[in-house]
Amino acid sequence: MESLDREVEDSMLFYEKRANGLAVRLTGELDHSAARDLGSRLDALIDETGAKRLMMDLSGVDFMDSSGIGLVIGRYKRLKRRGGGVTLTGTNARVDRIFDMAGVYQLVDRGERRRG
Amino acid sequence: MEFVNEMRLRFKALAENEAFARLAISGFLLPLDPTLEALADVKTAVSEAVTNAVVHAYPEAPGEIDMRAGYAADGTIEIDVIDRGRGIEDVEKARQPFFTTADGDERSGMGFTVMESFMDRVSVRSAPGKGTAVRLYKRIAPRDEAVPRRA
Ligand SMILES: Nc1ncnc2c1ncn2[C@@H]1O[C@H](COP(=O)(O)OP(=O)(O)OP(=O)(O)O)[C@@H](O)[C@H]1O
Numbered sequence: 001m002e003s004l005d006r007e008v009e010d011s012m013l014f015y016e017k018r019a020n021g022l023a024v025r026l027t028g029e030l031d032h033s034a035a036r037d038l039g040s041r042l043d044a045l046i047d048e049t050g051a052k053r054l055m056m057d058l059s060g061v062d063f064m065d066s067s068g069i070g071l072v073i074g075r076y077k078r079l080k081r082r083g084g085g086v087t088l089t090g091t092n093a094r095v096d097r098i099f100d101m102a103g104v105y106q107l108v109d110r111g112e113r114r115r116g
Numbered sequence: 117m118e119f120v121n122e123m124r125l126r127f128k129a130l131a132e133n134e135a136f137a138r139l140a141i142s143g144f145l146l147p148l149d150p151t152l153e154a155l156a157d158v159k160t161a162v163s164e165a166v167t168n169a170v171v172h173a174y175p176e177a178p179g180e181i182d183m184r185a186g187y188a189a190d191g192t193i194e195i196d197v198i199d200r201g202r203g204i205e206d207v208e209k210a211r212q213p214f215f216t217t218a219d220g221d222e223r224s225g226m227g228f229t230v231m232e233s234f235m236d237r238v239s240v241r242s243a244p245g246k247g248t249a250v251r252l253y254k255r256i257a258p259r260d261e262a263v264p265r266r267a
């Protein structure tokens with residue numbers, strides 16, 4: 001991500017506070033093991049920044065199972081209570097297929113998808 | 117089924133072994149020369165079955181997970197993911213989309229639905245207090261035989 005207000009790099013999570021919310025980029029394998037940590041770290045970031053909208057860029061995710069659904073819906077419910085929501089970008093066809101099964105796109109906004 | 121190759125693995129029901137199980141099944145299936153798509157389908161289903169054993173089977177202390185796999189000459193594969201944990205009361209109900217016994221928002225109840233979607237067939241045997249065995253079936257066409265995907 002360019003021109004970061006604030007950037008923390010580690011194995012899975014890059015984030016940036018923007019005027020319209022909290023932008024995060026997830027990388028690596030989004031399974032139950034990863035989602036456990038990511039969920040609580042995202043919640044802490046949401047609370048810390050007071051963001052109402054979470055923009056999740058999944059373009060760096062190279063594996064995802066149903067744990068990804070829980071991760072997104074968990075954050076959606078949290079932000080919904082504050083009158084906000086989630087926007088998903090950078091999803092590939094496989095990730096979209098899993099989110100579609102669970103009706104995720106009926107709840108969260110869909111931004112740009114991954115090319116190719 | 118007559119297998120031309122077989123493997124067995126036993127590992128502890130820990131979250132860190134979810135990635136290990138995906139890697140192990142990928143490595144085992146490599147001689148079949150699967151497409152990346154087919155391999156990703158199998159990895160996803162295995163991840164679901166193993167994650168279920170990690171998350172649901174052993175509420176007290178992590179027990180063991182057995183993963184067995186075999187394939188036939190025609191590329192038909194069978195994978196068993198077995199735990200000796202608390203079992204499932206009503207398997208039919210558990211397989212319904214959105215059914216979950218987990219509290220909180222972190223589990224969506226879509227694991228079995230994902231397995232069914234990415235594999236040809238999924239069978240589940242379970243007994244309360246005894247454990248759960250999930251069997252995943254899929255025929256993997258070798259890369260040169262694979263039907264080109266629609267653009
Ligand atoms: N190995 C198992 N041992 C005991 N119970 C299981 C096992 N596998 C599945 N279950 C039960 O079946 C239910 C449905 O499983 P499924 O994988 O479809 O959803 P989930 O694991 O609850 O959520 P998700 O997979 O979407 O994160 C679980 O909530 C659990 O009650």
Ligand SMILES: [Mg+2]
Nearest residue numbers: 164168227228
């Ligand atoms: Mg599950």
